Amino acid sequence: MLYVVSASYDPDVNGISLKLYNDETEKIEVWVDSSFKAYFLTKMKPSLNWKSIVKKELVTKYDALRDKDVKVWKVTVNNPSAVKNSHNINDARENHIKFFQCYIYDKDIKMGMPYLRRNGNLEFQPNQESESRIQEILSQFKELDKDEQDMFEKWASLLEYPAPDFKRASLDIEVMNKDENKVPNPETAILPVLTACISTNRGERIAYVLIQEGKTVNKIPDNVDKIIFFTEEDKLLLSVFNKMNEYPFLITFNGDDFDLRYLYYRALRLGIPELKIPIIVRERICMLKRGIHIDLYKFFSIKAMKIYAFKAKYKDEKLDTVAKALIGKGKIKGEEKWMAKMSYHDLIKYCMNDADITLELTTYNNDLVINLIIMLERISRLPIENVSRKSVSSWIRSFMVYEHRQRNILIPTPEEIKAVKGQTASTAIIKGKKYKGAIVVIPISGTHFKVLVLDFASLYPSIFKVYNLGYSTINCPHEECKSNTIGELPHWICKKNRALESLLIGSLRDLRVFWYKKKAKDKFLDKKLKTWYSVAEQSIKVIMNASYGVFGSEKFSLYCPPVAEEIAAIARYIISKTIKKAQSLGMNVLYGDTDSIFVKDPPKEKLDELVKWTQDEFGIEFEVDKAYKYVCLSGRKKNYLGVTTRGEVDVKGLTGKKKHTPPIIKSAFNETKKLLKEVETPEQMEVTKKKISSLIKGVYKTFKNREWENMEDLSFNVTVTRELDEYKKTTPQHVKAAKMLQAQGYDVEAGTNISFVKTNKKVSGGVTVKPVKLAKREEVDVNKYIEFLKSTFEQILEPLDISFSEDIIGIRSLKDWL
């Protein structure tokens, strides 16, 4: 079987080149098609003398903004760059869609799906087992109309078809460094590559090592199968390239910006001809001539991925952090930062470990990550290289454009949408935001036993579905729809046509709720299939959670703020009505945020009544999401701790959990969590409260007596989100510390995490903050730490009715004592 994994423009044949993965030979094959020509559309007749034009024809498209057919000129040109240049032509449209994307959309190429070569054609190859499962799904949704049935079939086939076991290798290199605080520059590539390690899912672990003067081999690291030594660096690189060519997929961590880029420029510098280098270097990415390069750093940095698929388990996107969070393995910690000084043993071991964990990030949990990428490739209809690097908005744009093309709908321009649909009508609570968002109920502070959390399943996507929302249906052109308003906003919604977004997002949402969520928990399925279903479920979740937000984002090509605003408004309407109903049933609503409510020990029959009422009223499933033994609500919004009936501790928004909090306070917080985990009854809580008090008292004394073990335990860890000279308005503490580091020759760039301690002005020469690396014990401002300890723990001490000053420190006023 041939799986389509990539598509790109090939200038040599002025056509499209598809990369196909052959799961029998485990090699990439290429399919070239030069019959497809680039084109764009325009409403005005293009002048005759534009020399790139091959053909122009008048075609009919459906204008969804105005609900009528329009005639537009389809202008075919002799090569894709002419489409790029069409911005000179008045009213050129659909000219921003890349050539290879046009090919995929117009020819309906199913990315990531199985094909076969037959009679000189590339034909989709149906799979009987998958097709019968799809029929099973469809039989569950019989009551739906034709459009919806078709969408279900389309989505389901993308997610039900199996994926092959992709043969792949991971690569990591170590380069000689002159300055331990600086990363070698890949563009100049002046320093030699000391070692390259390749680890593969076909059982190879090979280290390519450059022989360095004065070093001897005394010990072979235990994580390699084969070590090849080279006296000449160019031979080393060529061997690495050969091995790379044996594998259709190459996995790196930051290979776009470092490993592959370095190898390419280093090879050129050593006189290796371009032809023999398998790498193509672009401005921001590195690709392979024959294979597919996946840069996991890019993939794990995709915000939606991080939050929805991996539940923000990793706090930054470094290999060490991601690997520790997902597979429980990290980089090898070493004292030595000078690669050149490391023994062969240490160098190889370090490098191979990186290659190993990089590979394992794609293999753990039955190839979860690679399967996630394949499913997103299928849903978005983008090549692997794009889907693994670009953000969720480009995935959504991609399948939206595909659906427009398939249905012969003219794709509206952002200007048009803005002009026809108008602006927002609500005022945001936060200054500078475009419209009003969700409701957060003020929580009732205190420790509450027996609390249920109820929530709406995928509220915002459900609103798309139920209320028929999309750019075409909001403020539609029909007079008779103008009365169809919901809630507080003046926008009306079309009653005549179904919005494309409503159909696409709605069907995806139903498929997730009624099929994949159930299948992912099905005990009777074998493990592999179960994980596959859970990955399908997760990939839908990622797309859906972003689907509302993109319509409120200027960067999105179908940006339509009234749609986003209306969805938020309907959500407020739904949750407020639900809270009122719950209260009218006598329930005690303690808290609520956006799509959920916390209820104190509701009687079963009242609960059932509320659930039924919401289903009837809004057509959206409202169900018990969590049951807490007890919840400590701090009185602040988005800020609580709860212990579920299964004994899991949920911490939301508390400072003790935040990544900038010093480790010493964090670990005290985690100890507190352990104590709270065991509490079953209000009586036990009284005992635990005493334990917590003495625990915090211990930390307090550690500060007071300056008895902490390491300075690192005191460090605040804050990210500089931009380059240092871009802080124009204020200079926050972490930036001050960052500047001190920079002055010492450290690399500080956007995204660097700064570890600093708070210092005493009088002791530290007028400085209130210092990088932990440069700070001395006696400079620490212990009072600042005690203040921070206080405010961190007050978030749970208050609901537990413990006073920091009186019960922990044992005085009436903290200030007096200080």
Added chain:
DNA sequence: GCGGACTGCTTACCT
């Protein structure tokens, strides 16, 4: 010159 009240900036979080 220094503090308190205030606003705004910045980061990390929640849904």
Added chain:
DNA sequence: ACAGGTAAGCAGTCCGCG
């Protein structure tokens, strides 16, 4: 480069203070 809402701490500004 999916949205808006929230907590927290600090930077910077203004004003009063004989």
